Amino acid sequence: MTFSVIARDATTGDLGIAVSSCILAVGRAVPTVRPGVGVIAVQARSRRGLGTALLAGLAEGRSPQELVRHASHAAEDVDRQIAVLDATGQVAADTGRGSLPASGHLLGEGFSVQGNMLASPDVLPAMSAAYAAAGGSLADRLLAALTAGQDAGGDLRGRQSAALQVVTGHPATADDDGVRVDLRVDDSGDPVAQLRMLRNLQRAYDERDYETLAVFAPEGARDLYAALAASRRGDRAAARTALEAVRTRPGWSTWLASMAGDARLSAVSQLLD
Known part of the structure; x- marks a missing residue:
């Protein structure tokens, strides 16, 4: 019912997961993630608390291989599918015989x-090849794998939700919660594209791309980003x-005044002074 990829970035040490399924809010059901500890994917008919238990095992110092081996011998988990990744990049997975x-x-x-x-049987090979070949950040590589899986057929039943999480x-x-990306599409006709x-x-x-934000940010903030973009290009x-x-909107003049010390806005606001 679900396809996913878990991975560690060997350069940054970041850990992440991307997942999609034809169920509502797959980001609530499949990933269990903790910065500095690891990433768990629990799929098929896995017990709801299995991800938490496996993550606790990683935090105690047990290896992914040991945790997966123990879970694979549990009679109540014959229908489960799990994958476990620790903070060093060790990874193990198992697909129960009842999946x-x-x-x-x-x-x-x-x-x-x-x-x-x-x-299709092509889904997993396509995902693996896409992840291995992709460049860029961990989030981008995870999305490349998820996209390849969807393009190869994805979930037999169709499409509904997807999620992407990356932590340190x-x-x-x-001072730092360790979360770098936490995005979810809970109900969509094309969740991976969304x-x-x-x-x-x-x-x-993240990159202060004001030109893009002037088009795609929420409508109420677009004029502000348009001002920043125009100021940047002179x-x-x-x-x-x-x-x-921006100043014609109720309350925004007060907010702009409160942001007078912000380097991004000071040069722009001087245009009206």
């Missing part, structure tokens, strides 16, 4: 792809027009 066909998993260096009730390879602290759109939007926020007239539009 829905077509099912399976493939292991690679620091990653694993797994799925059940797949539309070191534990969370009071997830890619969300990832691109997050990238625009178009004073466009920046002034956009900022005047």
Whole structure:
């Protein structure tokens, strides 16, 4: 009913998972993730608490191989499918004999792809090859694998939801929760495509791509990003027009005044002073 990829970025140490399924809100059901500890995928008819138990095992220092081996011998878990990745990149997976066909998993260096009730036997090889060949950040490589899986057929029943999570390879602290990406599409006719759109939007926020945000940010904020974009490219007239539009909205003048010390806004707001 689900296909997913879990992986560790050997350069940054980041850990992540991308998953899609024809169920509502797969991001609630399949991933269990903790910065500095690992990533778990629990699929098919796995017990709901299995991901939490496996993650606790990683936190205690048990290896993915040991945890998967123990789970595979549990009589109540014959219908489950699991994949376990620790913070060092060790990975193990198992597909229970009762899992829905077509099912399976493939292991690679620091990653694993797994799925059940797949539309085609090509889904998992396509995902594995796409992840291994992809460049860019871990989030982008995970999305490349998920996209390849969907293009190869994905879930036999259709499409509904998808999720993408990336965390740091070191534990969370009071100053950094360790979460780098946490995006979910809970109900969509094309959730993987929607997830890619969300990832691109997050990238625009992270990289301060004001030109993109001026088009795709929520409508109420687009004029602000248009002003920032125009200011960055030196178009004073466009920046002034956009900022005047912002100030016509109730409450925004007060907010702009409170942001006077923000380097991104100070140069723009001076256009109206």
